[in-house]
Amino acid sequence: MAFFPLQHIPNLAEILFRQGVTDVIISPGSRNAPLIRAFYNRFEKKCRSIVDERSAGYFALGQSLATKKPAILISTSGTATLNYAPAVAEAFFQGVPLLVITADRPPEWIGQQDNQAIWQNNIYGKNIKASYSLPTEIAHPDELWFAERIINEAFHKTISGIPGPVHINVPLREPLYEKLPPVSEKIRIINKETVDSSIKPSSRFLSDWNSAKSIMLVCGQFPPDKNLQETVSRLATDNRVAVVAEPISNLHSCATISSPEVSLNSKIVYPGLSLPDLVVYSGGQVVSKKIKLFLRQSEGAAFYFISPESQIVDTFQNVTSVICAEPSSVFRDLPIKNEGGKTNFKRFWEEENQKAIGLVSKYISGIGYSDLLVFKILSGSLPEKAVVFAGNSSCVRYLSYFSQGKKIFYSNRGTSGIDGCLSTAAGLASKIEEPVFAVVGDLSFGYDSNALWNRDLPKNLKIILVNNQGGGIFHLLKGPSDSEAFMPFSNAHHPIDFKKIAEAFGLTYRLCSGLSDIETSILTFAEEKNSAGILEIQTKNNGEPKVTKDLFKFLNANYETRLEND
Helix, strand or coil: CCCCCCCHHHHHHHHHHHCCCCCEEECCCCCCHHHHHHHHHHHHHHEEECCCHHHHHHHHHHHHHHHCCCEEEEECCCHHHHCCHHHHHHHHHHCCCEEEEEEECCHHHCCCCCCCCCCCCCCCCCCCCEEEECCCCCCCHHHHHHHHHHHHHHHHHHHCCCCCEEEEEEECCCCCCCCCCCCCCCCCCCCCCCCCCCCCCCCHHHHHHHHCCCEEEEECCCCCCHHHHHHHHHHCCCCCEEEEECHHHCCHHHCCECCHHHHCCCCCCCCCCCCCCEEEEECCCCCCHHHHHHHHCCCCCEEEEEECCCCCCCCCCCCCEEEECCHHHHHCCCCCCCCCCCCHHHHHHHHHHHHHHHHHHHHHCCCCCCHHHHHHHHHHHCCCCCEEEECCCHHHHHHHCCCCCCCEEECCCCCCCCCCHHHHHHHHHCCCCCCEEEEEEHHHHHHCHHHHCCCCCCCCEEEEEEECCCCCHHHHCCCHHHCCCHHHHHHCCCCCCHHHHHHHCCCEEEEECCHHHHHHHHHHHHHCCCCCEEEEEECCHHHCHHHHHHHHHHHHHHHHHHHHHC
């Protein structure tokens, strides 16, 4: 059997194609020329070119969010590889499969003042599930066997347990533009079988579940999952169970508490009523700080964390057991108790949730134009089953204050950064037919405006830009605004004319600067199908943060009054 120095390069593309990969994002370069040719020869129109590696990384992340398959990223050597790092970290902490393939210089040239040569092995550190390096060249059958094995292993690693990013580093020697060898005739495709699991009848968890009188099921961030939705909806019928599920859980339609930040207060501690004796937590991050504070004071309850990985995650500082399994496989077989009517615990939290909804409505009916009112209108004006990508900082928080019906939510809550929100939303939009409404702030938009530098920007991307002239979130936090350095360094006011950015990239543009046209503009915006577009909603005085602060003062005053009466 003949061997060639680059035999593993076409094999790399072929193995990933046969494993079912459907999306390849290529950032231009020279050192990655053999990779570009190999993947274009095999994937053809499934390849996209995105020059800005940081944007490319987040775009691929958005694609993987939609498909639940690892999108492939291909870069040249040097600092280009580092530009993928923010998206890699987000994918790792959000649990999204990605396969990052980086071209590299031969190892003997690292540190020898050669162009675009940096240390690339394990370049993403602990923010990745695994990192592999292919042989520099193939000179022996064992080297080809080794390369094919780790390519298969890298693919399966991205989707096993909690999905995540995996890195394959590919050192390449010149010449880089010679004809590639054909794919090996006996190329090996290694498959893996996943065995479903359920809770054993003798398990401690099942015993605690059956004996519990008050259960709080806390759902962190999940991608849309019909099977999980059905199993959680079933558990929500249990008269002992209060489900806490924010919009980013995509389980909010069956939640007892879907807006914990307005429904919960750390002072709500009614022994025998509000505190659970069993807490079950699954999924990724929760946005609400109040649910964290509340459950951190629930000492004495049995706390279970359910995850496909065995890592101990103790968000609420009370975890007693970790169950290594898919949440839906655990929830599927749990017994439901309906006899005797609802427990005081469940009834209490249903009433608290309804009271909070009523109080928020009462408060908002008397406020003026502000970020808070804008997001209330947004929540009611977007289509009932809209796909929403929630930008970080204030946007995802404001959206979580209001009922969201049956909307589908995505958000970069793995690391909660603003740096790739638009790019991720664009990648998501490229893989689905429905409009994707990217609701972002002005700093997020400006920071990631290169997301629009994309020859194939999806036409179903609808950007709703809430412009409060800076980092509005910092006006809501205690402390930052008291500093002399607050306005220039934290608030970060900017001179950006967003209309000109829209014109530069050929996007449609609308401006709303008052209440009268927001709802109509959103409805019209949602119906446009021929172009990606931007709807800018301007708010003055940094979005009137005092209006939002006074909402929570209003809610707290109501809680304190009830505590005094009790």
